[in-house]
Amino acid sequence: SAKTGEGVDGLVDAIIEHPDIKGISFVGSSAIAEYIYSGGTANGKRVQAFGGAKNHGVVLPDADLDQVVNDLTGAAFGSAGERCMALPVVVPVGEDTAERLREKLIPAINGLQVGVSTDPDAHYGPVVTEQHKQTVENWIAKCAEEGGELVIDGRGLELQGTDGWFVGPTLFDHVKPDFESYKEEIFGPVLQMVRAADFDEAVRLPSDHQYGNGVAIFTRNGHAAREFAARVNVGMVGVNVPIPVPVSYHTFGGWKRSGFGDIDQHGPDGIRFWTKAKKVTQRWPDGSAAGDHKEAFVIPTMG
Incomplete structure (x- = not known):
């Protein structure tokens, strides 16, 4: 502290x-x-x-799941999940959506390559320190203890010829909002699936979370996207954009x-923030003859 x-x-x-x-x-x-x-x-x-952050990706039943899976793997596991705009929580709406998404996610995540930064085929590298590796693995254990289904376990990853701080991509399903591992930021390559029964619950989950940095919604329905963006209590919203970082001439903040x-x-x-505005009010004499001036006891105007 x-x-x-x-x-x-x-x-x-x-x-x-x-x-x-x-x-x-x-x-x-x-x-x-x-x-x-x-x-x-x-x-x-x-x-x-x-x-901190705990960004959610909401997946509606009409979403293009192949594109969603492609977006999720990059947003959740890129940079080993160590970025404030990572997407570590996915919220499929409806059981059918959840099952279809899970079926596509598993092979995609299993296909990710972890390696050193010089490996052109690696999707991401080690976490920042040995201590943080232990922290991430402790959170994986915690989520499993709380009742989350550990679908893919990234612990114990070893690469030949290295002694780095690697954590493999990890997937949990059936995570609940009262899990401590859901409430806190893990900051690692861990994706938690929290199933929502309907649209209202999908809005409520990120809105009720203590963090409100970013959120994404995946859908083909413009009305649903607009309704979600208007109602969700989060600072930055992406519509079919997995990492909703606005370009830098717009403001960024959760x-x-x-x-x-x-x-x-x-x-x-x-x-x-980086400047301080100064206000300068000016009036220039017009060269009138002496005696023409009148006392002014009013606030200056543009007249």
Whole structure:
């Protein structure tokens, strides 16, 4: 945690409290983001503070499942799942959709190649540290203990000639919203399937989650997509876009515990954060003869 003390913790508080530092931009865990936002704003600073995520991909019955599977494997497992816009939760609507999606997902996930970064055939590489590898594998064990069906287990992956921190692609089915492993961000190559009975439940799942960074909906129905985008309580929505990151001339930012305050990144908010507007009001004399001037006790106008 970021508390006053020595080393990194002391540095965090020094930044928060230093009078010459006018703004702080932070990306990390939600607990630290909230700490920095609260402390920074209390000291009169402008703060961008972005936390964790648990992005959902909602799959309606009319979706193109071949395209969905292609999108999901990249969004869930790319970069070993270590990105704030990864898609670690898939929400098929209806049992038939879930079964058809599962049937297509299993061979696609089993076909993913894990390897070193120099391997052109590798879809992703190791996780960031040995400690994080253990954390991810602990979450896999936790989800199984909670009752999730471990369809594909990525633990224990070993590559010949390497001693890296590799975790294979992992798939869970029948995950429930009360699982701790669903509530928290795993930040690894783990995809959890949470089945929704209907459209309303599919809207409610990401809306009720503590994180609200991004969400995607896969459908051919424009009305359903518009209804979902309007109702879901999440900051960034993708329609048939698995990683809903807007291009950088639009703002980027999540809601709830994914982002604190009202200043996002990029776009107009990025300019607003990194600059400070100055207002200059001017009037130039027209050279009238002395004595023509009248006292003005009103706010300047454009007249």
